[in-house]
Amino acid sequence: xxxxxxxxxxxxxxxxxxxxxxxxxxxxxxxxxxxxxxxxxxxxxxxxxxxxxxxxxxxxxxxxxxxxxxxxxxxxxxxxxxxxxxxxxxxxxxxxxxxxxxxxxxxxxxxxxxxxxxxxxxxxxxxxxxxxxxxxxxxxxxxxxxxxxxxxxxxxxxxxxxxxxxxxxxxxxxxxxxxxxxxxxxxxx
Numbered sequence: 001x002x003x004x005x006x007x008x009x010x011x012x013x014x015x016x017x018x019x020x021x022x023x024x025x026x027x028x029x030x031x032x033x034x035x036x037x038x039x040x041x042x043x044x045x046x047x048x049x050x051x052x053x054x055x056x057x058x059x060x061x062x063x064x065x066x067x068x069x070x071x072x073x074x075x076x077x078x079x080x081x082x083x084x085x086x087x088x089x090x091x092x093x094x095x096x097x098x099x100x101x102x103x104x105x106x107x108x109x110x111x112x113x114x115x116x117x118x119x120x121x122x123x124x125x126x127x128x129x130x131x132x133x134x135x136x137x138x139x140x141x142x143x144x145x146x147x148x149x150x151x152x153x154x155x156x157x158x159x160x161x162x163x164x165x166x167x168x169x170x171x172x173x174x175x176x177x178x179x180x181x182x183x184x185x186x187x188x189x
Contacts, residue, residue, distance in 0.1 A: 013125045015141065015176045034139070034176055035130070035188070043181030045069045049189045051129040054090055056097045063094075063115050066133045066185045074183060076117070080135040084120040087130045091122035133185040134178075143174040 010027050018033030038044045047065045054062060066084070067075070074080055086094070094113060097103075113120035118133070178184060 009125070011174070012123075014174075016123070016125050017127070018176075031175065034178065035127075035186075037177070038132075038181070038184060038186045039188070041181045045182065045185045047185055047187040049129045049187050051189060054093050054129055056093060056100055059090070059093050059097050060115075062090075062187070066131065066187055067116060067118075069185045070133055071183065074135065077135075080137065080183075082118050082133055082135050084115060084118055085123050085126065085132050085134075086120055087126040087128050088122050088124055089128050090131055091120065094120065127188075129187075129189055131187045133187075134183055138179045138183050140177045140179065141174065142176075 014027060014030055014033055016033045016035055018028050018031045019036045020029060020032050022029050047069055050058075050062065053059075063084070070082065074082060091113060094115070113122070
């Protein structure tokens with residue numbers, strides 16, 4: 001289970017933060033993630049992040065910047081329901097805002113977050129003070145999952161050595177992209 005969780009976290013990280021020009025020597029060099037692609041795309045609506053405003057007093061003003069920037073035909077469009085994806089620090093500050101203004105019971109941790117009726121999804125691998133607003137169908141993730149199963153290899157190291165390890169190798173391909181840059185509002189530093 002731990003291996004699966006680690007692989008899932010790394011895939012999430014690649015999807016968001018991958019950068020082939022990164023030169024880190026890690027899995028993040030495998031492909032360009034969404035944030036890297038959005039920074040290079042002039043059609044994506046950029047909103048400059050002001051990390052100093054990610055406070056209980058300033059969080060709604062920062063969220064309003066994204067609401068104001070999204071094309072009006074997408075706002076409250078039932079066929080393309082928008083969602084905020086937010087870094088964990090933004091989610092925590094927003095929860096503190098709700099609790100401090102009696103909009104939320106701070107003891108109820110299972111409450112769904114939303115702002116102005118738009119669902120807010122905290123994403124652990126988003127960098128601090130980063131968020132975006134789009135509809136889920138605008139994000140594209142392609143994998144060759146069926147091919148992965150034929151590429152799964154287990155190698156018992158104890159057969160040839162005194163080691164009690166089993167090596168697992170899973171090969172596959174994946175790609176991440178988006179449909180329409182003009183339907184993404186990206187808040188970043």
